[in-house]
Amino acid sequence: MKQNPHFQDADAFYEQLLDAHAGLxxxxxxxxxxxxxxxxxxxxxxxxxxxxxxDAARQLPPTTA
Known part of the structure; x- marks a missing residue:
């Protein structure tokens, strides 16, 4: 499992993800x-x-909102 950042453009992906949730x-x-x-x-x-x-995702601390 890759644990180091492996994105070509993490900011663009995050923006696309936010846009995909718009209006839902x-x-x-x-x-x-x-x-x-x-x-x-x-x-x-x-x-x-x-x-x-x-397993790795379960070990990450929960975010507080």
């Missing part, structure tokens, strides 16, 4: 996120790497 209800945004996660997971493909990503 919370439920629609959650469904969009689920679809996006599945599409990205399909790009990764390897079960071991996906498990490592899940």
């Amino acid at each position: 209800s919370r439920e629609e945004a959650e469904l969009f996120n689920a679809r996006l996660i599945l599409l990205l997971a399909n790009q990764v493909g390897e079960a071991r790497v996906l498990k490592e990503c899940i």
